[in-house]
Amino acid sequence: MAGEICIEVLPDEVLVEIFSHVPFKDMVFSVQRVCTRWRDVSRDIMLWKSIIYCPNYRESDNEIADILRRIPNLRILVLDRAVQAVVLNAFMQNCPNISSLELSGNQKISTKLLKNILMKYSSLDQLGLPSSVLSKLELVQIIGQFNHLKTLIFSGWSFEDEPMDLLLRPIADGCPALECVDIRGKLVMYDELAYLIEKKGPQLHNLCMRWCSQDRKCNLPLLSKCTALKSLHIDSYCEIGVEEGFKALQRLKTVTSLTFFVLHNAQVSSVMSIFSHGSMSQLQEFTMSYFLNYEDKLTETIIRHCPQLKLLCIEQCPRLTDRSVENLHLLTELQTVSLSGAAITDTSIMYLRKCQNLRSLSLKYCMKLTEESMKQMANFSNLRTLNLDYCVVGGLPLHLISTHMKQLTLLSIRNCPEVDKEAVAELRKKMPHLTVNDEVHFGLGVEDDWEIVGSLYPSAEDDDVYDEDCILFNQLRDV
Template identity: 45%
Template sequence: MESSKSIEDLPNDVLVEILSYVSFNDLIHSVQHVCTRWREVSGDIMLWRNRVYSPAYGESDVNIAGVLEQTPKLRTLIINERGVRSMVLRALAQHCPHLRKLIFFEHQRLSVKFLKVLVSKCPNIESLSIPHMESSNLTKMKVIGRFSNLKDVCLGGWADREKPVVLKPLADGCPSLQRLDLKGKMVMYDDFAYFLLKKKDQLESLDIKWGSADWKCLIPPLTLCTRLRKLLIIDYSHLNIEAGFQALGSLHFITSLTLNYVNDADINCVTSVFKKNGLKQLEELRIIGYDSYDDRLADVIVKNCSKLKLLFLKDCFNLSDQSVKNFHLLHHLESVNLSSAGITDAGVASLTKCTKLKYLSLKHCGFLTETSMKLMIEFSNLRILKLDSCNIKGLPINLFSSHLPCLTLFSINFCRNIDQEALALLKTKKPQLVVYDYFDAYDSGEEDYDDEPIVGVDPVDEEPMAEAQQMYIEGQVVIIEAVEPVADEANSIEDEDLELLLGVESLFDIGVEKEVWKH
């Protein structure tokens, strides 16, 4: 008689594969408590490679610290909903030595001592996003410079944005640094030039202002960085205009360019950037809030940027039907954002010739009529369609399931004339389709923003879904799952209240600033 087999007879590698389909909640709250073997297997590094822990806004610090204690192989932690207290920072440093990506809330306060502990306890961090506080600027940057594996640095937060960030410690340290996002922070020209000189052979991505704190243009020295692929420029200012745009047009190697609100820039200067195949390697182009955008610039982009896959011309109010007439000549184009553009039905008709479109945003395009709405089913490859604040009368929602089979997200926030019966039927036929159809801004609880797809990956929104949230990490789609809160001690009292009850005098050594709790 054959002996019965059970899951316990499976080898560890097969069990790991099975557990890879288990949710974050079940992995830490159930699987680890089944038996000794399952607890050991649940700690396999392969199970945590793409797991992301992002605490919910209402989750207490006690819960967060408890989760961190149970996830020693966690590689990605995103604390972007609110600031946390020292007990969370202490748990992070003590129990998560394998962290690769760490993102803090923009107003989180971090001491120099905590950053030193982080360097010591989590030396493998590759991506770090931290708030930049006005105090201890140089000292903190020196500590960050000690991360030997750090590839990606984002100095988030809004505190004292006009006080220059000191980049020299990053230039002299961080031997693996490839990406720097200054989030609109100021830098001194000589300090920035020194940083580029030291990192010119490895820097791949930059997010900077047009001008420095000492009123010099930061664009010309970028020509040193031959490995630079992604560049975002904000806050255009009238500094070294000709030299700045000439240098920008000579960055032949970049594949992604964002010009954020360059309203005062002369149209001829902006057009010159794209002439003579200057940026022929571009795959992503975002021009946001440029009122002077006209047909001349559109023609130059189409003629000289043939590799474009993503074209975002958001809040370019003067963009016309003529501007989009030849977009179909961009044979690789997959993502288009024309939010707040002045196009009419003729412009939408031109867009239907772009047969590879997967992402289309026509938010706030007030001149579109019923004719445009009927054309929406012509975009047969769409994954994401956004028509927020448009007049969608005549939109054939009843045909979406058959004509738009790939649609994963459909946004019609603040729209009138919604065919509610057809929309309900669509939700029934495509239960996996994410639909946003808020009318009252207070109901949505969302800001008006456009989430961007990543070139080379099917675009999905990063807005909250029912039980999970999708986001891009290193080119892969991963799931951020809401972690169910664990019962707190002392009848779920917040940790700071618990300290008060217990009469603890707590000096947050590695946390925020020093705070003393008394009776």
């Protein structure tokens, strides 16, 4: 018909915009096979500027390598599990533009491999490596030669840290552009960490570290050197240097993002003191998990002293009740709330409806929510993501989501009883842009969700370690 425009006449920049909305696998295995032009446009460097390739555990090494050969302009590669040489060779031979590379905490790193990465990607912005490399001087010296590196991540946990001398000094003396460091994966000696922070502290914007050192000293007083710090992640609280540790946190004035992971049995009054002194008035993101002694008055203190808060995640703190939620609407900038594992009831849903700017909500493992609260979910019309894993969702009005929650892009209802499968199928048809996670896993139930239990020690594979994780989770859940 006259006047019709076919896709072949569209300029390349328009095709790039269209392809930017195509799912990753469809881009690689469908779009690229249509014709030579589509293949070339789908590999446009601008299209791949922000795309992250993170293979899932179902993909074999050969499948991963095949994909890597088809995406030569890949910029960001995350390998969450150890891979064989076929994968390592594939990205180094076919993906010359990688700027961010993260290897698994279980990946074996040889001197030859790390030298090849340095030669091939000397301008890397971000590099993630197993914590084990820090025990080998020749590997740490190579890391220090990355002159453009801004972010350095060391991953790989174990339930109990085996004695291991970890070396940070060559990194402190090298890596001149370093701004972000994550060394929470292993315990390091105090002097090594002190040397790193002495050298790099004034330029660090993001720091993730353990509460104490391998030689049983509190690491937090070292933060006085980090005068430009914006994001701080404190891992594995222990009763070492408690007073000096919390006093060090009170002196921080520039932090906008604060995370406590595994607070165990810290005193509520000590945690409250961080906020009571006004040092966290600039805070925009606060995350806290696995805090056995949590009390609602801590939430009230945060609301009172952190008016700019946009993200609040208080997860696996089973003493958190409706009282914590009652005044969340006073945080007028609040967009993301996660209350995973809380003891909240249907009353909290009514309180949350007052949060006008709420965009993301997670109520995972909130076992006290009933079908009555689920009926109210359609009233959250501005939500983009909603996580109700392990909740009773029989009352969830799936038929109203397409008309009442038009902006929703992710709905997670994994391991939820009474899910209407026909309604889910109909919802997927009406909202093709919406991702619905409704898998059911049999076996251990709640403990089988590795995102919660296994996140304590992601690299641990020993059954005894896993059992101890489950015991910890059960203790938290039974409080």
